[in-house]
Amino acid sequence: MLLDATSIKSPLESLDPRVKLVATVAFSVITAVANRFPVLLMALALGAGLMVVARVTASDVIRRLTPVNLLMLFLWLFLPLTYPGESIQSIGPFTVTREGVLYAARLTVKSNAIMMALIVLVTSTPVFTLGHAMHELGIPQKFVHLFLFTYRYIHVLYREYLRMANSLKIRNFRPGTNWHTYRTFSYMVGMLLVRSVDRADRVHRAMVCRGFNGRLYSLREFKFTGRDAAVLTAAALVVLALGVWEWVIGT
Amino acid sequence: MGNRDLIINLEDIHFSYPGGQPVLNGVSLKFYRGDRVGLLGANGSGKTTLFQTIMGLLKPTGGRLEIIGRPCTTEDDFRFVRRKIGLLFQDSDDQLFSPTVLEDVAFGPLNLGKSREEAMASARSTLDYLGLKGFEDRITYKLSGGEKRLVALATVLAMEPEVLLLDEPTNGLDDRTREILTHTLTRLDLSFILISHELDFVNQVTNTVFAMENGRILTDAEIHVHQHVHAHPYGSSAHKHS
Numbered sequence: 001m002l003l004d005a006t007s008i009k010s011p012l013e014s015l016d017p018r019v020k021l022v023a024t025v026a027f028s029v030i031t032a033v034a035n036r037f038p039v040l041l042m043a044l045a046l047g048a049g050l051m052v053v054a055r056v057t058a059s060d061v062i063r064r065l066t067p068v069n070l071l072m073l074f075l076w077l078f079l080p081l082t083y084p085g086e087s088i089q090s091i092g093p094f095t096v097t098r099e100g101v102l103y104a105a106r107l108t109v110k111s112n113a114i115m116m117a118l119i120v121l122v123t124s125t126p127v128f129t130l131g132h133a134m135h136e137l138g139i140p141q142k143f144v145h146l147f148l149f150t151y152r153y154i155h156v157l158y159r160e161y162l163r164m165a166n167s168l169k170i171r172n173f174r175p176g177t178n179w180h181t182y183r184t185f186s187y188m189v190g191m192l193l194v195r196s197v198d199r200a201d202r203v204h205r206a207m208v209c210r211g212f213n214g215r216l217y218s219l220r221e222f223k224f225t226g227r228d229a230a231v232l233t234a235a236a237l238v239v240l241a242l243g244v245w246e247w248v249i250g251t
Numbered sequence: 252m253g254n255r256d257l258i259i260n261l262e263d264i265h266f267s268y269p270g271g272q273p274v275l276n277g278v279s280l281k282f283y284r285g286d287r288v289g290l291l292g293a294n295g296s297g298k299t300t301l302f303q304t305i306m307g308l309l310k311p312t313g314g315r316l317e318i319i320g321r322p323c324t325t326e327d328d329f330r331f332v333r334r335k336i337g338l339l340f341q342d343s344d345d346q347l348f349s350p351t352v353l354e355d356v357a358f359g360p361l362n363l364g365k366s367r368e369e370a371m372a373s374a375r376s377t378l379d380y381l382g383l384k385g386f387e388d389r390i391t392y393k394l395s396g397g398e399k400r401l402v403a404l405a406t407v408l409a410m411e412p413e414v415l416l417l418d419e420p421t422n423g424l425d426d427r428t429r430e431i432l433t434h435t436l437t438r439l440d441l442s443f444i445l446i447s448h449e450l451d452f453v454n455q456v457t458n459t460v461f462a463m464e465n466g467r468i469l470t471d472a473e474i475h476v477h478q479h480v481h482a483h484p485y486g487s488s489a490h491k492h493s
Contacts (some may be wrong), residue, residue, distance in 0.1 A: 126350070128349075128351075148350075152392065156344050202340065202342070203348055205345075206340050207358075209337070210359040210407075210410060211359060211362030211363055217357070
């Protein structure tokens with residue numbers, strides 16, 4: 001259920017996680033703000049290329065891109081019909097606009113390109129390492145802690161959810177469209193919330209007992225090598241090139 | 252016994268949650284270096300609350316708390332207490348929050364101001380001591396229940412406490428892990444208080460037994476129960492009186 005660094009070895013795994021994080025963020029930002037199709041398709045191609053380098057398996061790709069594209073499907077249902085612009089096709093009382101179609105297409109390409117970069121990031125970096133890299137990059141402690149603890153305890157909460165779901169099952173609960181079902185589910189969600197607050201409290205106490213003073217330590221030391229410098233430079237150039245293509249050559 | 256060896260001194264400790272019934276209702280306890288105390292009592296009799304009060308996690312609503320001759324009231328006082336006393340929680344998932352075992356065990360020593368190398372070294376030796384060699388890079392949430400308990404014990408022991416507070420340490424353990432725990436507790440040169448409902452285990456590792464009832468620790472005269480219990484090798488399981 002959890003995302004985790006897979007055991008496959010790729011050349012990206014040994015890179016300094018800070019470099020990967022910075023490069024991914026820069027790439028995502030430029031892709032998110034760009035609007036021209038050649039630039040966006042280039043970003044998509046780069047994302048796909050990175051996945052090949054990172055040796056992401058096809059099943060992983062499908063598993064992780066499906067949710068995004070389901071959302072996109074939803075947008076494709078509405079955007080072409082609702083976005084104001086030049087009409088290209090009428091379906092009954094609705095008209096499909098050119099701008100709407102382009103807008104939906106842009107969003108689809110953008111989100112897939114960004115998702116691909118993120119998939120590469122999480123499959124080549126253990127999540128905890130990512131947390132420590134965030135810390136090293138000067139991201140506020142609160143965010144880093146939030147990130148790390150969410151990851152650590154989502155598993156525990158999931159097990160608590162499963163226990164509750166099982167206790168419903170053994171008492172023959174069958175969900176239906178009725179008040180009993182709604183009430184049961186809302187109790188369950190409420191109980192999960194209460195339990196996670198309790199859990200958070202106990203975890204904090206356990207940490208205080210061990211002298212916690214607001215700092216988390218990483219035993220891993222990050223090494224910035226020549227190879228990291230080269231990758232960082234290349235990433236900067238790519239992002240710059242995309243920007244130039246979008247705003248300088250394009251206009 | 253000299254006053255120097257009095258580690259925990261509780262006098263008439265009271266605690267209640269806001270608007271609730273009193274949980275601790277005048278607890279007094281003197282705990283000396285070398286004591287190995289078993290704490291029995293029904294669920295809800297205040298045992299866990301007592302531990303949390305000693306660690307400064309809950310502030311008593313009345314009474315006096317002294318650790319190694321220092322009265323403790325402020326957070327600063329309890330920071331000192333937490334160097335001397337280690338608490339093993341009932342649920343190890345509460346205690347293990349770091350990605351890997353080594354990082355979790357090193358967390359305490361790092362907080363005590365040790366360097367990264369020193370902390371890693373003491374974490375390693377603690378793990379070795381508990382027979383957890385090779386666990387360093389294991390992911391904490393993927394450990395089995397027994398492994399989690401032992402690693403949680405390692406996280407406490409790595410801080411080199413003088414006293415351990417163990418909250419139902421054998422809860423949910425298989426025989427093998429219980430064996431390791433029993434063995435560790437008997438050979439450790441440590442003082443401890445342990446909460447348990449398993450009388451066999453309590454008999455094996457402790458030399459004094461107290462009972463708690465309704466937020467109070469019963470004096471020896473009031474607990475005949477445990478002496479009866481000592482006499483029976485089968486502990487709480489059904490048996491015939493001869």
